[in-house]
Amino acid sequence: MSDQKKTFRDEKEMPLSAVSATDMRWNKTGSWRNVKPYYDPKTSPCIAGCPAGENIQGYIELAKGERYEEAVRLIWQNNPFPAVCGRVCYHPCMDNCMRKEFDGSVFIPAIERFLGDYAIEQKLKEELPKERFDDKIAIVGGGPAGLSCAYFLAKRGYPVTIFEAKGNLGGVLRYGIPEYRLPKDVLDAEIERIVDLGIDVKTNTFVGKDITMEDLAEYSAYFIGVGLQRSRRLGLENEEANGVMAGLEFLEAMNSGKPVEIGKRVVVVGGGNTAMDVARSALRMGAEVTVLYRRTRAEMPAIEDEVEEAIEEGVTIRFLATPVGIITSNGNLKEIKCQEMQLGEPDESGRRRPIPKEGAYFALKTDSLLVAAGEMPDAECFQSVVSLNYGLIVADEYGRTSHEKVFAGGDIVSGAATVVNAVARGRGAAELIATEIQGGIFNPKTEKKVVAIADVNTAYFLHKRRATMPRSEGTHGNNRFAEVNLGLTCEEVQEELKRCYSCGVCDGCDNCWVFCPDVAIQREEGVYTIDYDFCKGCLICVQECPRGCLSVESEGK
Amino acid sequence: MGKYPIAEDELMTPGHLACQGCGATQAMRYALKALGQKTIVVMPACCWSVIDGPFPHTSLKVPIFHTAFETAGSVASGVKAGLEMRGDSETTVLAWAGDGGTFDIGLQALSGAAERNEDIVYCCYDNEAYMNTGIQRSSATPPGAWTTTTPRGDRKRRPKKKIIEILAAHGIPYIATASVAYPNDLIAKFQKAKGIRGTKFIHVFAPCPTGWKSAPELTVKLARLAVESRLFPLLEVENGHYKLNKDIPQKPVREYLSLQGRFSDMTEEEIQRLERDIDEFWQSLLIKENSGGLLPGITS
Ligand SMILES: Cc1cc2nc3c(=O)[nH]c(=O)nc-3n(C[C@H](O)[C@H](O)[C@H](O)COP(=O)(O)OP(=O)(O)OC[C@H]3O[C@@H](n4cnc5c(N)ncnc54)[C@H](O)[C@@H]3O)c2cc1C
Ligand SMILES: Cc1ncc(C[n+]2csc(CCOP(=O)(O)OP(=O)(O)O)c2C)c(N)n1
Ligand SMILES: [Mg+2]
Numbered sequence: 001m002s003d004q005k006k007t008f009r010d011e012k013e014m015p016l017s018a019v020s021a022t023d024m025r026w027n028k029t030g031s032w033r034n035v036k037p038y039y040d041p042k043t044s045p046c047i048a049g050c051p052a053g054e055n056i057q058g059y060i061e062l063a064k065g066e067r068y069e070e071a072v073r074l075i076w077q078n079n080p081f082p083a084v085c086g087r088v089c090y091h092p093c094m095d096n097c098m099r100k101e102f103d104g105s106v107f108i109p110a111i112e113r114f115l116g117d118y119a120i121e122q123k124l125k126e127e128l129p130k131e132r133f134d135d136k137i138a139i140v141g142g143g144p145a146g147l148s149c150a151y152f153l154a155k156r157g158y159p160v161t162i163f164e165a166k167g168n169l170g171g172v173l174r175y176g177i178p179e180y181r182l183p184k185d186v187l188d189a190e191i192e193r194i195v196d197l198g199i200d201v202k203t204n205t206f207v208g209k210d211i212t213m214e215d216l217a218e219y220s221a222y223f224i225g226v227g228l229q230r231s232r233r234l235g236l237e238n239e240e241a242n243g244v245m246a247g248l249e250f251l252e253a254m255n256s257g258k259p260v261e262i263g264k265r266v267v268v269v270g271g272g273n274t275a276m277d278v279a280r281s282a283l284r285m286g287a288e289v290t291v292l293y294r295r296t297r298a299e300m301p302a303i304e305d306e307v308e309e310a311i312e313e314g315v316t317i318r319f320l321a322t323p324v325g326i327i328t329s330n331g332n333l334k335e336i337k338c339q340e341m342q343l344g345e346p347d348e349s350g351r352r353r354p355i356p357k358e359g360a361y362f363a364l365k366t367d368s369l370l371v372a373a374g375e376m377p378d379a380e381c382f383q384s385v386v387s388l389n390y391g392l393i394v395a396d397e398y399g400r401t402s403h404e405k406v407f408a409g410g411d412i413v414s415g416a417a418t419v420v421n422a423v424a425r426g427r428g429a430a431e432l433i434a435t436e437i438q439g440g441i442f443n444p445k446t447e448k449k450v451v452a453i454a455d456v457n458t459a460y461f462l463h464k465r466r467a468t469m470p471r472s473e474g475t476h477g478n479n480r481f482a483e484v485n486l487g488l489t490c491e492e493v494q495e496e497l498k499r500c501y502s503c504g505v506c507d508g509c510d511n512c513w514v515f516c517p518d519v520a521i522q523r524e525e526g527v528y529t530i531d532y533d534f535c536k537g538c539l540i541c542v543q544e545c546p547r548g549c550l551s552v553e554s555e556g557k
Numbered sequence: 558m559g560k561y562p563i564a565e566d567e568l569m570t571p572g573h574l575a576c577q578g579c580g581a582t583q584a585m586r587y588a589l590k591a592l593g594q595k596t597i598v599v600m601p602a603c604c605w606s607v608i609d610g611p612f613p614h615t616s617l618k619v620p621i622f623h624t625a626f627e628t629a630g631s632v633a634s635g636v637k638a639g640l641e642m643r644g645d646s647e648t649t650v651l652a653w654a655g656d657g658g659t660f661d662i663g664l665q666a667l668s669g670a671a672e673r674n675e676d677i678v679y680c681c682y683d684n685e686a687y688m689n690t691g692i693q694r695s696s697a698t699p700p701g702a703w704t705t706t707t708p709r710g711d712r713k714r715r716p717k718k719k720i721i722e723i724l725a726a727h728g729i730p731y732i733a734t735a736s737v738a739y740p741n742d743l744i745a746k747f748q749k750a751k752g753i754r755g756t757k758f759i760h761v762f763a764p765c766p767t768g769w770k771s772a773p774e775l776t777v778k779l780a781r782l783a784v785e786s787r788l789f790p791l792l793e794v795e796n797g798h799y800k801l802n803k804d805i806p807q808k809p810v811r812e813y814l815s816l817q818g819r820f821s822d823m824t825e826e827e828i829q830r831l832e833r834d835i836d837e838f839w840q841s842l843l844i845k846e847n848s849g850g851l852l853p854g855i856t857s
Contacts, residue, residue: 006613020615024572027610032577459781510561514740515777517582519571534571538578538766539774 029518033537033555037530040449040551042504046108048450049096051424052079056093056108060500061507063115063493069124072115076126079423080151080194081144083120083186086113087485088177089420090303098456098503104466106499107488114493120189126197129157135220135437138163140207143171144419145225145410147194148426149399149433154197156434161219162199165206169195171227173419175252176274178281180472180484181306208381221433224382224393224401224408225426228375228416234269238326239371243333247278247372254281262287263367267336269293269323270372271300272416276307278370279315284480289315290364294322294341294354301416309484313475320354324361326369336364375416398444399429407433451504455548460501460511467496506549512541561741564590573616575608578773580763580780581655581682582608583737585617588651588680588761591747594619596649597640599633601663602626603655604689604765605682629654630666634675649751652679656697657687660718667758671727674755678747681720681758684765692768699788700834701827703819704768712822716834720760725794729756732794736762738780742791742802762789770818779816786810787839788831799846810835 005026008014015021044057055074062071075082086109097105118124137153139146142164150160168174169191173182195201205211207226216222231246233239243263247270253260266282268275271293279289291310293300296319300307311317318338325337340360343352377391387394387402392415399407409425411417428444435442470486472479488496508526520534521541530541542550568589575582581604589596598621600606606623610616624632633652640648652670654663659681667679686704687693694704696718707713724732731753735743743761750757764780766773783789788810791802810832814820823831 008613015613018612020610020621021613022615023570023618024574024610024614024616025570026614027572027574029572029574459778510563514561514563515583517575517579517586517776518573519567519569519586531571536577537773538776539772540578540777543774544777 028533029536030520030531030533033532033535035537035539036532036553036555037535037537037539037542037550038553039506039528039530039549041506041549042449042451042455043447044503044505045096045098045451046093046106046503048447049092049094050078051092051418051420052085052427053424054078054093054112056112057500057502057505059115060106060108060111060497061502061505063111064497064500066494068115068118069122072119072124075112075115078427079420080148081116081190081419081423082112083116083190084144084173084182085420085423086110086116087182087186088173090305090418098451098453098458098501099461099499101453102458102461103463107466107469107496110467110469110488111493111496113487114490116190117186117487119193120186124193126155126193128197129155131157133158133437135159136161136218137433138216138219138222140222140224141165141171141226141410141412142169142201142203143225143227143410143422144173145227145412145422145426146171146223147191148423149223149225149407149409149430150199150426151194151197152427152430153433154194154199156430158434158437160199162201163205163207163211163216164201164203165210165226167203169201169203175255176248176277178251178254178277179481180280180284181277183483213382213385220405220437222406223399223426223429223433224379224386224406224412225410225422226379226382227411227422229378230376231371232374232376234323234371234373236323236326238328238333241326241328241333242331243367244326244369244371247274247370248375250278250370251281260285262370264288265364265366266290266368266370267292267323267364267366268370268372270374271295271302272372272374273302273306274375275372276302276310276315278372280306280310280313280475282368282370283313283315284475286476287368290366291315291317292321292323292338293317293319295343295351296320299351320357321362322354322356323369327363333366333369336366336369338362338364375411377412377415379412397425397428398432398442399425400432404436448504449551451548455545456501456503457544457546457548460509460546464495464499466499467492501547503547504549505547507547509546511544511546512550515540515544563587563740563744564593566590566594568594568596568618570616570618572610573608574610575604576765576767576773578764578766578776579604579608580737580765580776581605581684583740583776584680584682584743584761584763585653587737587740587743588653588747589617589619591744592649592651592678592751595647596651597622597636599624599629599636599650599652601629601632601654601658602689603653603658604684605653605655607689626658627662628666629658629663630668630670630675630679632666633677633679634670634673637675637677650677652677654679654681655688656681656683656685657693657695659683660696660720664723668723668727671724671729671756671758674729676754676756678750678757678759680747680761682761682763684763684768685717686765686768688765688768699831701814701820701823701831703770703822709822719838721792721794724758725797727756728797729758730796731755731757732760733758734760734762734789734792736780736784736789736791737764738777738784739791746793768819770821771816775816779813782808782810782813782816786813787835788813790839790842792842798849799842801842801846 046056059071094105266287320341327335341354344355347353393408410422629652733746785808
């Protein structure tokens with residue numbers, strides 16, 4: 001075998017019969033190429049879809065090998081709340097999953113929840129920071145945004161103090177989302193792990209009332225994550241009547257074990273998560289619940305799963321209807337006058353605007369009216385330090401406000417958003433704050449290319465049905481406030497993990513190596529390299545890679 | 558899908574002269590991985606006799622005997638006889654011929670060898686035309702296809718010859734079809750053939766981008782679609798008993814056709830007719846499978 005072409009100077013050098021003497025390696029067929037394949041690992045679409053940028057493909061690969069601790073620690077690098085988010089996130093990751101159109105997205109939140117719960121069961125602790133800094137940072141608000149910011153700063157070694165108005169940390173996770181969706185012991189466990197990093201917590205401290213920003217002058221930087229605490233009112237006469245209550249207030253009472261009277265018939269107004277949580281909680285108190293929503297199901301801002309579960313449990317949703325009058329007697333709610341609506345032209349949110357249907361009214365007799373028509377900011381007390389716009393704090397994606405030492409994120413910047421958004425903004429701000437304190441230049445990571453559906457080869461996807469999560473019995477028994485979705489067993493999780501094709505990331509499937517007609521791909525310990533001396537550029541490797549790990553460039557670039 | 562249980566050793570070297578995306582080259586690589594070093598290849602004129610490289614070079618690490626176009630069956634018989642005279646019963650003799658060399662000009666030599674039940678593996682890599690000499694039609698060219706001898710306006714009309722049935726009629730112990738899109742299956746069939754005495758015939762579907770007017774990167778996809786559409790079913794005939802691979806979900810044939818320039822003139826009527834032919838052929842195979850074989854098998 002040699003790289004030399006064999007030539008004969010005369011016939012005496014030739015063998016007696018035509019027997020070959022050497023191989024064809026002298027013939028560098030790479031020169032035939034006009035396009036060039038190359039290994040180009042990409043970001044999985046699920047990861048690109050996650051606002052927190054969790055390395056979903058990465059933790060799934062670890063979990064496949066039953067390396068659950070490493071898997072959950074990988075999640076923590078982006079999100080300290082896997083047990084929470086595995087339960088309540090709206091999972092945009094699943095919308096991006098390549099299996100969506102094939103046989104249903106991988107059940108990512110179920111996997112995340114399993115890993116989060118694993119960490120809780122195993123009582124896994126955070127690794128303490130190797131470095132320690134002196135610059136103290138104040139976090140105003142102990143919801144997911146504030147906790148996330150505190151967590152990532154504490155992990156880097158900064159002394160952090162959280163100032164929280166309420167008696168306990170968690171924000172909406174504690175006082176909004178009901179127990180049957182997010183058990184308090186799960187929330188407590190994740191918060192405890194975070195606080196154990198050495199975070200100083202001052203509860204019952206409303207910044208702007210109990211203390212002021214000026215009182216906190218000793219801090220080097222501030223993060224404001226105060227969320228949206230005020231319920232929007234309907235603006236109707238008699239809204240103060242007995243029997244009318246703000247949705248958030250109702251949920252807070254429920255979540256704090258305070259007694260509330262709602263009677264037998266309950267009307268809930270709104271189409272968001274708050275409305276669904278209010279309706280399902282009222283149902284569990286034995287009420288008959290009707291939700292009034294002024295548009296249709298397609299426009300509902302609540303998480304899809306929650307609407308589905310609410311309807312399954314027996315909540316009636318009257319679409320295209322809105323309350324226009326509250327009828328009372330002796331200061332007690334009696335009846336609600338409702339207006340039927342229809343959809344008109346799209347508004348600035350892109351959703352079709354509800355407009356009243358002339359003359360179409362109906363009345364609902366009811367004992368309670370629970371108003372969940374949206375939450376509003378309450379940030380006037382920060383007006384002297386940062387700019388506000390319609391009551392929200394003005395800040396960029398990384399939390400930079402009009403004040404160089406003050407950062408903000410979560411619902412108070414985004415308006416009503418999501419838990420994972422709050423977590424992501426808290427982390428982004430932590431990175432920015434740490435860089436600014438160090439006097440460095442902030443360079444957020446640039447993302448790799450994301451795998452497109454055209455890059456993956458679904459011929460190698462085997463059909464396998466998504467796992468279904470068992471549910472608890474229902475809304476009426478003794479356990480009616482117990483968690484509804486019961487999680488997957490370890491075995492079920494392992495089966496579900498197999499459905500992930502780790503798009504964009506090579507898993508050593510060998511397709512490129514096997515199918516190369518030119519023997520131009522080498523494989524060593526699971527790593528492939530292309531021998532460009534011989535690669536003719538047929539691109540079969542690119543085409544047959546199930547996960548889109550190769551890209552193509554034109555030759556001569 | 559797991560890792561491929563495929564031998565690490567390469568008995569085919571890079572630098573060979575095949576076109577980009579050549580299915581026949583993949584077929585050789587897999588076949589040799591299955592048969593191993595103790596193999597002699599007998600090769601009539603065909604693309605592969607060029608792919609291998611010019612004298613005194615070869616891209617195979619096993620001996621190749623180059624021979625005349627119509628003689629693969631008889632020369633392989635002779636090589637086997639010679640080995641046996643020298644007491645070597647271990648070395649596998651692999652006749653490696655194209656569809657022209659098998660379906661057409663080499664048919665009598667193959668039939669003779671099969672009738673004598675010579676102890677050889679005969680592989681026909683089928684690229685559905687005489688590719689080496691410039692894309693002339695063979696009796697393996699499918700109806701509707703363009704070739705240089707069935708040009709536009711006068712495309713091939715006759716059906717593809719059912720070579721498996723011809724070989725089955727000889728009563729040889731092992732016949733199989735295989736596809737470069739399913740290397741595990743292909744390799745398993747060659748390995749099985751190696752362990753059987755008598756004539757083994759393996760028909761390998763091997764796309765040819767140059768002749769089919771298809772993009773080189775689509776070779777594996779086309780080979781897969783041919784199987785999925787049941788245009789080229791994967792089957793085995795062992796001692797007369799048909800066994801059809803029914804695990805692969807059926808897909809319409811249209812995507813397969815649409816990815817190749819050679820079919821671009823096919824009319825709706827022709828496509829529908831092809832679809833009917835596919836169904837009828839499949840049904841006929843099912844009947845054969847269920848009847849336990851139309852011909853008595855031989856066990857030698
Ligand atoms: C009922 C309900 C259900 C929801 N369900 C979901 C869901 O299932 N999934 C999802 O992704 N999202 C859901 N959301 C949205 C999500 O909860 C919020 O987007 C998220 O909690 C915002 O986090 P945050 O930290 O910005 O604010 P919050 O969670 O509101 O936390 C703010 C914290 O700051 C404290 N605070 C406020 N003002 C001050 C002050 N001046 N000084 C000190 N502390 C202060 C508050 O007491 C609170 O603890 C839901 C929202 C509601 C209301
Ligand atoms: C008797 C004879 N006739 C014609 C030829 C020219 N010839 C060489 S290869 C070939 C075509 C081979 O076609 P096929 O067997 O399908 O193999 P492919 O080239 O397609 O791989 C022809 C016609 C020849 N070598 N000998
Ligand atoms: Mg041919």
